[in-house]
Amino acid sequence: MKKNWPLWEVFIRSKSxxxxxxxxxxxxxxxxxxxxxxxDVYTRxxxxxxxxxxxxxxxxxxxxxxxxxxxxPADDKVYRHPTFYDLPDExxxx
Amino acid sequence: MDAxxxxxxxxxxxxxxxxxxxILGQRLGEWCGHGPVLEQDIALTNVALDLIGQARSWLxxxxxxxxxxxxxxxxxxxRDAWDFRNLLLVEQPNGDFAHTIxxxxxxxxxxxxxxxxxxxxxxxxxxxxxxxAIKEATYHLRYSSEWMIRLGDGTEESHRRMxxxxxxxxxxxxxxxxxxxxxxxxxxxxxxxxxxxVRKSWEERVKDILDQATLHRPEDDWMQSGGKQGRHxxxxxxxxxxxxFLQRAYPGMEW
Numbered sequence: 001m002k003k004n005w006p007l008w009e010v011f012i013r014s015k016s017x018x019x020x021x022x023x024x025x026x027x028x029x030x031x032x033x034x035x036x037x038x039x040d041v042y043t044r045x046x047x048x049x050x051x052x053x054x055x056x057x058x059x060x061x062x063x064x065x066x067x068x069x070x071x072x073p074a075d076d077k078v079y080r081h082p083t084f085y086d087l088p089d090e091x092x093x094x
Numbered sequence: 095m096d097a098x099x100x101x102x103x104x105x106x107x108x109x110x111x112x113x114x115x116x117i118l119g120q121r122l123g124e125w126c127g128h129g130p131v132l133e134q135d136i137a138l139t140n141v142a143l144d145l146i147g148q149a150r151s152w153l154x155x156x157x158x159x160x161x162x163x164x165x166x167x168x169x170x171x172x173r174d175a176w177d178f179r180n181l182l183l184v185e186q187p188n189g190d191f192a193h194t195i196x197x198x199x200x201x202x203x204x205x206x207x208x209x210x211x212x213x214x215x216x217x218x219x220x221x222x223x224x225x226x227a228i229k230e231a232t233y234h235l236r237y238s239s240e241w242m243i244r245l246g247d248g249t250e251e252s253h254r255r256m257x258x259x260x261x262x263x264x265x266x267x268x269x270x271x272x273x274x275x276x277x278x279x280x281x282x283x284x285x286x287x288x289x290x291x292v293r294k295s296w297e298e299r300v301k302d303i304l305d306q307a308t309l310h311r312p313e314d315d316w317m318q319s320g321g322k323q324g325r326h327x328x329x330x331x332x333x334x335x336x337x338x339f340l341q342r343a344y345p346g347m348e349w
Contacts (some may be wrong), residue, residue, distance in 0.1 A: 026132075026133050029244070033240070037133040038134050040133065040137040044136075044140060
C-alpha cells in the first residue's frame, strides 16, 4: 500500500450558487495533481465550475455503530419539522 | 524535391495543423486502457479527444478550401503517408510514460504559442478554430509541464527515464519552429503564424521547464526534418494502417 498515491475526496460545484457536492475519490501525489486528476475524471461532461479536494485521511466520519444513538432519537420528534403551519396559497417554493 | 506533387500553400498549411492534431491524438489514444493509473489513463485520452476534435475542424476547413468535395473523414482516412503533413515528433511511438510526456511537452510548447499567433490570423475561420483550440492547448501545456517537472525532479529512476526521453526525442524538435516556403507563404499572407516568434516562446518555455525539472538540455546537433513535406519516419505507415483500416476495407462505412 505504501507505493500507492494517497486517496483524495473530490467535491464539485455544479454551478454558481450551489454547494460543492461529494462526487467520488481518486489517487494523486499531492493537492495540485488531485485537482488536475479531478478535472480529468469528474468534469469531462460539464459537471462543474469549481473543484475542492481534500485528502481522505483528513475526514473524520461518524461510526456506523453509533447510528442508533446519533440518529434514531430524531425519529419521534416531528415537531422539529416545520409542517404545522398553514401556508397561504400565494407562497411558492417552500 | 518532393517526388509527389505538392498542395497549394494555404491547403498545405491547414493540413499541417490538422495532421499534427490527428496523428498525436491517434497516438495518445493508444494509451486508452493502458495508462499507468486510472486517472492518467483518462487524462491522456482527454487530451487525445481534444486533439481529434481540433483535427476535425482543421481538416473540414482544409476540405472546403481545396474545393474537391473531400470532407474531414476522406482527408483523414483516405490519404497515404506522403500526403500527411504532420511533424515527425508527433508520430514517434509512445514508449514509456516519460517518452509520451516529453513528446507531449515539446509539442505543447510549440502548439500553444502557434495558436496564440493564429488568433490574429486574417483568415477568420483559422482565427475561430484557434480561439476554441487554445483553451484546450493551455491545459495540455499545463499538464505536460507539470509531469516533466514531477518526473524530472522525482526519483532517481523517473529522472533517468525522463532524461532518456528528452535525449531520444530532441532531434525531432527542430522541425516544428523551422519555417519552410509553405510556412513563409502562410505568414506573408496573414493567414499563418510567424515561426520566429513561436521559436522564441518555445525556447523560453523549454528552458524554464527543463531547469525546473533538473533535466539537461541536449546540444542542438543534427535535427531530423521532412514531416511537414511528407517525408515521414517508418512509424507513420503503421499508425495509418491502424487508423485507416476500417475505411480502407469498407469504404464509406458509417455507424
